[in-house]
Amino acid sequence: MLVGFLILLLFQFAGELIVMALAMPVPGPVVGMVLLLVCLIIKGEVPESLRLPSEALLKHLALLFVPAGVxxxxxxxxxxxxxxxxxxxxxxxxxxxxxxxxxxxxxxxxxxxxxxxx
Amino acid sequence: MAFWTFFSAKPLLWLIVTIVTFIVASWLNRRVGGTPLLHPVLVSLTLIILFLLLTGTPYETYFEGAQFIHFLLGPATVALAVPLFDHLERVKKMLLPLLLACMAGAVTAAASAILVAQALDASLETLLSIAPKSVTSAIAIGIAEKLGGYPSLASGLVLITGAIGCVLAPPIYRILNVTDEAVKGFTLGVSAHGMGTAYAFEYGLMAGAFGGLAMGMTGAFTAFMLPLLIPVMSL
CATH class of the missing domain: 1.20.5 (Single alpha-helices involved in coiled-coils or other helix-helix interfaces)
Known part of the structure; x- marks a missing residue:
């Protein structure tokens, strides 16, 4: 779980770095998502440690919109x-x-x- | 009163208020049969805004606590890669029609929203905040930040769009004679992001899966498309 959460943060970090370095007009986490997808395709499966935090976050996705919405x-x-x-x-x-x-x-x-x- | 002065300045209180309100709003929504008009997010927003106005609390104070929840949008966006990967086999088999539908839908959503708002003399900030309205908030907030719109306005508009999509989709499906579950789910995901996806699950598991797929595809595509579309529409 902890490792999986770290993976998500690291991919977000990599995404932010790429966006900054290339001055892309795209949000960093979106690039992070594409990077993670490519890595999952190469690996061929979703590691259990990554699936747990990912599904927990997506299950409560609606809650995460509240602070910005307020x-x-x-x-x-x-x-x-x-x-x-x-x-x-x-x-x-x-x-x-x-x-x-x-x-x-x-x-x-x-x-x-x-x-x-x- | 001394308690209030003390705790209202602490992030902890606003974190608790956000989570409690959301749990109550979710419970309320289940009680009324899950109608998209009383979506838990819309109800939570209204209640929290009312509470902040009544107590005279500025948004900045609230956000000091709520930012811990807000921060998780970043990793959650990255996590969208997991359901996308899960449906990869499906995507490969029907790549062309899905891509076409997603791209046409995403361009229609952004361009028509901008054109209508522009025709009615909305301000530039409004136009830039309305552009990413069909995309899941996690991505829309990032897009609005990049374009120069207001992220908080954008995420509010996204949520309202989600509710509108859930209300409009069923009658349109009847008129156009759409009966296929996958088409229903995918269309809801393109037009009404996560709220449409949640609604699509009521048509069945396949509709829900296609909704999630559409949400991810539309989000990623729009993030790359909008920065190109905005100059074309001379904004």
């Missing part, structure tokens, strides 16, 4: 000025995203299912 309270004036724009933008774009994604996947759904059964 920061909404510092944006009341921005929200007051732009609330209609924000709400409409979120509803329209979320609806469109669902339609576009489903329309692309739906035709191949049958094929996907067949592949799943194999």
């Amino acid at each position: 920061g909404l309270m510092t944006h009341f004036s921005l929200l007051q000025a732009d609330w209609l724009a924000i709400l409409l933008a979120l509803i329209v774009s979320t609806g469109l995203t669902i339609i576009v994604t489903a329309l692309i996947l739906n035709p191949s759904a049958k094929k996907l299912h067949q592949l799943e059964k194999e």
Whole structure:
């Protein structure tokens, strides 16, 4: 468990280093995630010590969003000025995203299912 | 009152408040049948903000305690590699349609949100904070920081998007005649990240797995795509 947590931190650290060194416009942890995925593919399996902390963190992922979300309270004036724009933008774009994604996947759904059964 | 003055300045109190509120909000959500409109995160945010306003506590004081939870978002983002690896076989078999759907969905989400908000005269900070709204907060917060938006505004918008996605998806599936579990789950993951993924599990295990897969793919793709899209949209 402890070793697994250290692995996550080290990959995050490596990600942050790469982002800084190459001045990439991407969050460090995302690069860390890609690096870890590549290493897992090379290794061919997820070590048990890594699986435990990873699944514990992802199981409580929702809780981790709360502290930053509470920061909404510092944006009341921005929200007051732009609330209609924000709400409409979120509803329209979320609806469109669902339609576009489903329309692309739906035709191949049958094929996907067949592949799943194999 | 002396107790309050003492403890309200300590990180410990705010750490406890965050966890207790979240546990209560989760319990409440289960009681009302798991509706996305009363998502535990949305309920926790509202309760904690009200509590801070009532006690006159500045956000900075609260964050001194809550930062210990916030910090875990970094390692949690890295940990997304584990479920991605678990579904690798599935991904390989249907790489092309999934990649296409993920990329088209991610671009649609960001571009249409920016266009609508821009048409309604939203400020630049709002536009930059709204851009990563379909991505899991862990990644969206990082993206907003990089783009020059407000991370806390971005994560709030992400959570609201998640709830909207869970409400809109079922009727759209009926209209478009989407019956396949994998398509339902993947679409929820692309449009409504972790909240969509949690909701997808109600369609079945496969839908949930595809939701998680979509969440990881969309998050990673958007992190690389948005810095290129923003200049194209001349922001």
